[in-house]
Amino acid sequence: MLPDRSRRKQIEQVVVTAEQMRQIEARIFAAGMPVAALMEKVGISIARRVQTLYPYPQVRRVGVLVGPGHNGGDALVVARELHFQGYEVLIYRPIAKLKELTNQHAQYAESLGIPHFEAIAPLQDCDLLIDGLFGFGMERQITEPIASDIHQLDRWSMPILSIDLPSGLHTDTGEVLGKAVKATRTFCLGLWKQGLLQDRALEYIGTVELIDFDIPTADIHAVLEAPKVKRVTSDLAIATLPLTRPPVTHKYKQGHLLLICGSRRYAGGALLTALGARASGVGMLSIAVPESLKPLLNAQLPEALVVGCPETDNGAIAQLDLPEGTDLESFQAIACGPGLTLEATPIIQGVLNNDCPLVLDADGLNILAILGTQKLSRRSSPTVLTPHAGEFKRLFPDAPSPMQDRISAVREAAQTSKAVVLLKGARTAIANPSGQVWINPESTPALARGGSGDVLTGLLGGLLAQATAQHISVDAIAACAAWWHSQAGILAERERTQIGVDAFTLTQFLIPVLHQSVG
Ligand SMILES: NC(=O)C1=CN([C@@H]2O[C@H](COP(=O)(O)OP(=O)(O)OC[C@H]3O[C@@H](n4cnc5c(N)ncnc54)[C@H](O)[C@@H]3O)[C@@H](O)[C@H]2O)[C@H](O)CC1
Ligand SMILES: [K+]
Numbered sequence: 001m002l003p004d005r006s007r008r009k010q011i012e013q014v015v016v017t018a019e020q021m022r023q024i025e026a027r028i029f030a031a032g033m034p035v036a037a038l039m040e041k042v043g044i045s046i047a048r049r050v051q052t053l054y055p056y057p058q059v060r061r062v063g064v065l066v067g068p069g070h071n072g073g074d075a076l077v078v079a080r081e082l083h084f085q086g087y088e089v090l091i092y093r094p095i096a097k098l099k100e101l102t103n104q105h106a107q108y109a110e111s112l113g114i115p116h117f118e119a120i121a122p123l124q125d126c127d128l129l130i131d132g133l134f135g136f137g138m139e140r141q142i143t144e145p146i147a148s149d150i151h152q153l154d155r156w157s158m159p160i161l162s163i164d165l166p167s168g169l170h171t172d173t174g175e176v177l178g179k180a181v182k183a184t185r186t187f188c189l190g191l192w193k194q195g196l197l198q199d200r201a202l203e204y205i206g207t208v209e210l211i212d213f214d215i216p217t218a219d220i221h222a223v224l225e226a227p228k229v230k231r232v233t234s235d236l237a238i239a240t241l242p243l244t245r246p247p248v249t250h251k252y253k254q255g256h257l258l259l260i261c262g263s264r265r266y267a268g269g270a271l272l273t274a275l276g277a278r279a280s281g282v283g284m285l286s287i288a289v290p291e292s293l294k295p296l297l298n299a300q301l302p303e304a305l306v307v308g309c310p311e312t313d314n315g316a317i318a319q320l321d322l323p324e325g326t327d328l329e330s331f332q333a334i335a336c337g338p339g340l341t342l343e344a345t346p347i348i349q350g351v352l353n354n355d356c357p358l359v360l361d362a363d364g365l366n367i368l369a370i371l372g373t374q375k376l377s378r379r380s381s382p383t384v385l386t387p388h389a390g391e392f393k394r395l396f397p398d399a400p401s402p403m404q405d406r407i408s409a410v411r412e413a414a415q416t417s418k419a420v421v422l423l424k425g426a427r428t429a430i431a432n433p434s435g436q437v438w439i440n441p442e443s444t445p446a447l448a449r450g451g452s453g454d455v456l457t458g459l460l461g462g463l464l465a466q467a468t469a470q471h472i473s474v475d476a477i478a479a480c481a482a483w484w485h486s487q488a489g490i491l492a493e494r495e496r497t498q499i500g501v502d503a504f505t506l507t508q509f510l511i512p513v514l515h516q517s518v519g
Pocket of ligand 2: 071131132133134135162163164165166167
């Protein structure tokens with residue numbers, strides 16, 4: 001058995017569908033763990049957390065929503081334990097026919113004098129609600145009268161703690177099936193459910209925490225082989241990022257990145273991309289911009305090699321004038337797109353025909369959408385695409401909509417384009433061509449501002465150059481770039497509020513957040 005901390009770090013990264021959870025739990029039961037014992041173990045853990053978060057007698061009256069399945073069973077164990085701790089417990093039980101184990105717990109609760117109601121109204125004066133209506137067994141739309149009862153909850157103000165998932169959310173896609181509980185906190189049981197990591201679930205899940213019930217890692221690996229969906233944890237990011245350097249190294253060993261960005265109209269995008277690249281720690285940074293932007297970049301990044309390129313009448317890069325003896329093969333990575341405008345199409349065509357590890361963002365993606373993603377199939381070096389939802393739909397019109405199931409969408413895009421696809425959003429999803437998906441589980445709406453994507457492009461480009469030089473896997477480094485970028489946003493928000501995180505400020509928090517994470 002792995003030491004607890006290492007096991008805990010491992011399971012924090014695992015993400016499962018309802019079916020995978022069923023299979024894992026089936027293995028545990030087949031090995032002899034009684035279902036009732038697991039339910040007891042889970043229920044007691046939740047009851048302890050409730051008492052810690054909402055201690056008696058500051059909180060006195062608790063309403064418990066009990067569904068027909070084992071989610072309801074968990075909730076009844078919690079109800080019984082809180083009753084014995086002195087809380088006044090009231091039970092809402094809209095469905096009479098319960099699973100056997102759930103029914104036994106309901107009968108015992110009744111024998112203790114805990115009142116059961118078919119209607120939700122008697123619970124409206126509770127201080128707190130525990131949601132045990134539906135868990136991963138949710139398989140169809142919630143209908144009346146439960147849907148209206150859940151709707152009532154939206155008008156009440158007490159905190160709601162959901163067991164496993166907010167009732168009504170699809171376990172895998174995070175879709176609302178008819179009506180869903182808006183939880184203050186979600187106690188996810190055993191392993192992270194995929195639906196909790198979907199953007200559209202965010203308004204329902206509240207604060208999420210994992211209630212570990214000691215699932216043997218052997219059972220996880222037996223069902224998941226290599227986990228197909230992983231959460232990007234701080235541990236994973238810190239272990240993957242090229243943070244330490246050998247005593248003897250040189251600037252080229254730390255990667256040489258070429259940025260191709262900017263236009264007279266969008267000078268800021270070039271600067272923000274360059275500042276993101278600088279923070280990545282890349283050994284050498286070359287920046288190709290229209291000639292008229294060269295003074296700006298030189299002034300802000302004296303250490304960078306700024307290449308002023310001939311420009312079109314509108315101030316876009318007309319051709320890449322790399323220094324004598326340098327060509328696109330000279331770099332460990334190229335990152336291009338921010339601020340280029342569509343006039344730079346010939347530049348992107350040239351880059352696509354070259355075989356250097358490549359990050360495409362912004363206009364680089366819009367140009368690729370016009371040229372067609374099949375242009376990537378001839379490339380043997382890695383390509384990373386960093387679309388937001390709009391760019392994604394232009395690039396992959398036949399993929400599932402990113403607004404529906406982002407995990408399926410990003411997985412299909414990566415598999416068809418043979419690129420690593422980083423789909424930006426509240427929960428950025430990264431997929432590699434073999435179908436492995438990472439989800440970045442933490443971010444902040446503060447990042448939803450012009451320019452923050454440019455910073456990510458530069459940061460990712462710099463990390464890709466280092467990953468190439470140091471043989472770190474491209475998809476893992478892309479996941480880490482998303483983690484680093486969002487953690488900097490979270491730190492900046494903490495110090496400057498949600499409206500204080502402009503893209504330039506964000507670049508100033510990239511190193512502090514790393515320092516805070518690495519300690
Ligand atoms: N697997 C286990 O033994 C344990 C699971 N844990 C907890 O139990 C749930 C999963 O339990 P399950 O009984 O499979 O399903 P649910 O409790 O989520 O309830 C679904 C239940 O309700 C019926 N149903 C589904 N959709 C609807 C609907 N729209 N309207 C009405 N009824 C519906 C369906 O037939 C099921 O019977 C898991 O989340 C954990 O909370 C324990 O933690 C450990 C043991
Ligand atoms: K629930």
